[in-house]
Amino acid sequence: MIKVKKRKILLLPGDGIGPEVIAEVKKIINWLNKNRSLDFEIDEDLVGGAAYDKHGTPITDEVFYKALESEAVILGAVGGPKWDNLDFSKKPERALLKLRKELKLFANLRPAICFKQLVEASSLKPEIVSGLDIMIVRELTGGIYFGEPRGIKPIDNGERKGINTHTYTTSEIERVSRVAFDLAKKRNNKVTSCEKSNVMEAGQLWREEVQAIHDKEFKEVELEHMLADNCAMQLLRNPKQFDVIVTDNLFGDILSDEAAMLTGSLGLLPSASLGAKDKNGNMRSMYEPVHGSAPDIAGKGIANPIATILSFSMALKYSLNLDKESKELDAAVQKILDDGLRTKDICSKGNKEVSTKDVGDAIIACLQN
Structure with a gap:
């Protein structure tokens, strides 16, 4: 050869x-x-x-x-x-x-797959997780983990203040959204975008930019928007409603760990950062x-x-x-x-x-x- x-x-x-x-x-x-x-x-x-x-x-x-x-x-x-x-x-x-x-x-890709041999190892009922196959696409280089200003500083009354800044740009949102839409086209053709647009301006921008890139380039893919806290609940209530979830750095960190535990063991789940x-x-x-x-x-x-x-x-x-x-x-x-x-x-x-x-x-x- x-x-x-x-x-x-x-x-x-x-x-x-x-x-x-x-x-x-x-x-x-x-x-x-x-x-x-x-x-x-x-x-x-x-x-x-x-x-x-x-x-x-x-x-x-x-x-x-x-x-x-x-x-x-x-x-x-x-x-x-x-x-x-x-x-x-x-x-x-x-x-x-x-x-x-x-x-x-x-772009961090974290599949949450419930192996058929390990359905009983999940903390949820078998009928809820059997056949589960979700791909979570987490934005990895922006958001609150990297935003400025950040740090811990003293304030006037003798206390201290911790500061982290949640920030995103159009291009950061577009590029991770494209990854999610492209993956969905090879799977079940559905993307759920998660943010907190009800209380965060950065979340509102996220929602608008994901919708815009969908309407411009990926009209054939089903898109739904979901608040991140509702997504956390839905992952426990009915996880098989999801195909590809795209979300920011902080929510992606939390939601992907939650989704991982649906499968029964963190010891079985890989990830890719691209x-x-x-x-x-x-x-x-x-x-x-x-x-x-x-x-x-x-x-x-x-x-x-x-x-x-x-x-x-x-x-x-x-x-x-x-x-x-x-x-x-x-x-x-x-x-x-x-x-x-x-x-x-x-x-x-x-x-x-x-x-x-x-x-x-x-x-x-x-x-x-």
């Missing part, structure tokens, strides 16, 4: 269970290189608390430039109580914000599991690597143009779940409890077959 050109993948394991779950992705990448005549060039480096411990910063310039030169960045997890008392600018999570902002990764395509159709991207660093189980070999493996599957699809390999990897994940293999977080009666490493090995065995 003809070798494809080398494509750089940067692995950033991070903290807690990050190194354990990234190790399984690395194993799969190496298997693909050997057995699918792919030629990924893997680099691996420190980020988050691990980087701070060695370099005094959550991400070094060297690692940042490696990310700039990579076709895809796969990140494990950052943070943990060990670094809770650091100055805000030094906290592990600042590495994530820097990567998202400086790589211009403006930038704009250049003239050659290439884009910068970062992929990471939705779950955190879980320091309480780090080093025990029991972490669920499926979310990270599915994040790599998203990288194959969106950044590396390998739809076939992405589908094969997704099918392998489904097969091991069909076979009853479960890490501790999702194991129930009648299943076989396996280790982090066992999951990776079982997925590779499925790919081989």
Whole structure:
């Protein structure tokens, strides 16, 4: 078979269970290189608390430039109580914000899929979540997380004031809306746009600009507007009414975590953060599991690597143009779940409890077959 050109993948394991779950992705990448005549060039480096411990910063310039030169960045997890008392600018999570902002990764894709094998693991009734498949598109580089002015300052009466600014521009709203509408065209052709236009001017602008881009470019896609608090309620009442949800940075953070829990386990859900395509159709991207660093189980070999493996599957699809390999990897994940293999977080009666490493090995065995 003809070798494809080398494509750089940067692995950033991070903290807690990050190194354990990234190790399984690395194993799969190496298997693909050997057995699918792919030629990924893997680099691996420190980020988050691990980087701070060695370099005094959550991400070094060297690692940042490696990310700039990579076709895809796969990140494990950052943070943990060990670094809770650091100055805000030094906290592990600042590495994530820097990567998202400086790589211009403006669209965060977070699927919430209820695997048929795990319907009983959800906190909602099976009939509510069975077959659930939602895509949440969260704007990632604007809004209240990045707006200025911001900070904490003393005020005259001896108290302190915390300030964060929620701000959006037309172009920021348009570009993330296009991502949502394009995704909907490949799914069930419906977009729900969420904001707080009833109490926030930025929310009113969001609603108007999403409607305008729909009317101008995507009339064939169904569009509904919903207040973010109502969306939170509807996700619990009737989640299958949604196809693609597009929303701002703050509401996207909250709603996607809520949607994730409908599925029964954060350990199963991937995410992709995408930038704009250049003239050659290439884009910068970062992929990471939705779950955190879980320091309480780090080093025990029991972490669920499926979310990270599915994040790599998203990288194959969106950044590396390998739809076939992405589908094969997704099918392998489904097969091991069909076979009853479960890490501790999702194991129930009648299943076989396996280790982090066992999951990776079982997925590779499925790919081989």
